[in-house]
Amino acid sequence: MASVTVLGAGAWGTAFGQVLADAGNDVTMWAIEPDIVNAINTLHQNPVRLPVVNRLPDAMHATLGREEAVKDAEIIIVAIAAQFARQALDGFKGLIPPHAVVVSLMKGIERSTDKRMDQVVRETLGLPADRFACLSGPNLSKEVAQRQPAAAVAASESHSTAVKVAGIATTGYFKVFASTDVIGVEMCGSLKNVVALAVGMSRGAGFGENTAAMIETRGLAELTQLGVAAGAQAQTFAGLAGVGDLVATCGSPLSRNYTFGANLGRGMSVDEATKVSNGVAEGVPTTAAVVALGEKYGVDTPLASAMFRVLNEGISCEEMLADLFGDDMVDE
Numbered sequence: 001m002a003s004v005t006v007l008g009a010g011a012w013g014t015a016f017g018q019v020l021a022d023a024g025n026d027v028t029m030w031a032i033e034p035d036i037v038n039a040i041n042t043l044h045q046n047p048v049r050l051p052v053v054n055r056l057p058d059a060m061h062a063t064l065g066r067e068e069a070v071k072d073a074e075i076i077i078v079a080i081a082a083q084f085a086r087q088a089l090d091g092f093k094g095l096i097p098p099h100a101v102v103v104s105l106m107k108g109i110e111r112s113t114d115k116r117m118d119q120v121v122r123e124t125l126g127l128p129a130d131r132f133a134c135l136s137g138p139n140l141s142k143e144v145a146q147r148q149p150a151a152a153v154a155a156s157e158s159h160s161t162a163v164k165v166a167g168i169a170t171t172g173y174f175k176v177f178a179s180t181d182v183i184g185v186e187m188c189g190s191l192k193n194v195v196a197l198a199v200g201m202s203r204g205a206g207f208g209e210n211t212a213a214m215i216e217t218r219g220l221a222e223l224t225q226l227g228v229a230a231g232a233q234a235q236t237f238a239g240l241a242g243v244g245d246l247v248a249t250c251g252s253p254l255s256r257n258y259t260f261g262a263n264l265g266r267g268m269s270v271d272e273a274t275k276v277s278n279g280v281a282e283g284v285p286t287t288a289a290v291v292a293l294g295e296k297y298g299v300d301t302p303l304a305s306a307m308f309r310v311l312n313e314g315i316s317c318e319e320m321l322a323d324l325f326g327d328d329m330v331d332e
């Protein structure tokens with residue numbers, strides 16, 4: 001089908017590389033760690049980031065070389081921790097082939113600039129809108145790596161680019177739908193991680209279904225309002241990238257964000273929860289950016305503001321929930 005390069009052989013980059021190979025593409029993985037590159041090429045495994053897979057497809061190979069990684073790529077997938085995306089992509093400036101489409105799988109907002117990943121990727125690589133797409137949905141990497149049925153949304157301002165990306169990433173067990181709402185899909189993926197931190201925290205503190213459902217519903221309303229203020233379409237938040245991903249992430253201990261929150265709820269400090277986190281919990285740095293975006297767009301962000309206090313002042317789960325309730329009588 002296509003020659004595809006994945007930048008970042010983390011848990012999701014590797015699982016998605018397998019999806020792409022299963023869909024018939026020739027897949028090159030780029031990573032900065034020689035051990036990971038060697039393991040993919042010689043053992044067909046990524047024991048560091050995705051030990052659940054015993055043998056990655058033969059159509060997947062890896063390289064440390066930036067130029068070699070992208071020189072023949074028709075599609076370039078970016079799956080790097082959001083806070084390091086700009087720095088990592090800087091190394092690819094001038095190397096991206098002129099017609100290649102770049103697709104972000106990342107779910108985070110850059111802390112220092114409050115920018116979404118579509119903004120960071122396009123700005124860093126100098127990409128026009130029709131050569132950029134983001135892809136997001138309820139996609140816990142371990143389940144996708146086990147080839148359990150799942151779906152996602154590919155969004156690009158150019159509908160034909162979204163359809164092209166959906167086409168090369170769809171296989172028997174993974175279905176990708178197309179959208180033109182880049183801002184909506186980006187905001188859904190990034191902001192649900194903050195909600196997952198809060199739900200995880202309430203679970204860790206011992207609260208049950210009512211509390212989780214309340215946080216998820218209020219969280220969805222908050223991220224929809226903020227997304228719409230930023231230019232997104234409200235209906236995107238009711239789709240796979242929105243409520244779909246919220247349900248998956250807030251309901252599973254496979255989520256690093258949920259687990260990070262659960263550890264806080266059990267009494268760990270932020271430092272302790274960071275130390276035991278198995279990979280990146282994007283919601284942690286994204287929380288401050290969500291509060292800043294709320295101020296910028298004049299949208300109340302009670303949940304993100306409460307989680308900001310958890311992360312920066314160490315308030316308890318009960319205090320976080322009291323902040324979420326607020327003092328005023330308000331309409332839903």
Ligand SMILES: NC(=O)C1=CN([C@@H]2O[C@H](COP(=O)(O)OP(=O)(O)OC[C@H]3O[C@@H](n4cnc5c(N)ncnc54)[C@H](OP(=O)(O)O)[C@@H]3O)[C@@H](O)[C@H]2O)C=CC1
Pocket residue numbers: 008009010011012013014031032033036049079080081082084087088105106107108139140141142278279280282
């Ligand atoms: N895991 C999941 O279920 C899903 C994750 N995502 C999103 O995908 C993105 C990646 O997540 P995931 O793969 O799970 O995370 P991991 O923590 O497993 O991996 C992070 C990746 O980022 C790379 N990285 C970090 N810093 C740098 C740097 N300075 N230069 C180059 N590469 C760097 C890491 O490289 P190294 O290994 O060398 O440290 C690694 O490949 C996140 O935004 C996440 O929200 C989206 C959907 C599902």
Ligand SMILES: O=C(CO)COP(=O)(O)O
Pocket residue numbers: 107137138139140141193196245248249254255256257258280281282
């Ligand atoms: O985005 C995800 C599932 O769709 C993965 O969530 P975590 O990053 O919290 O593991």
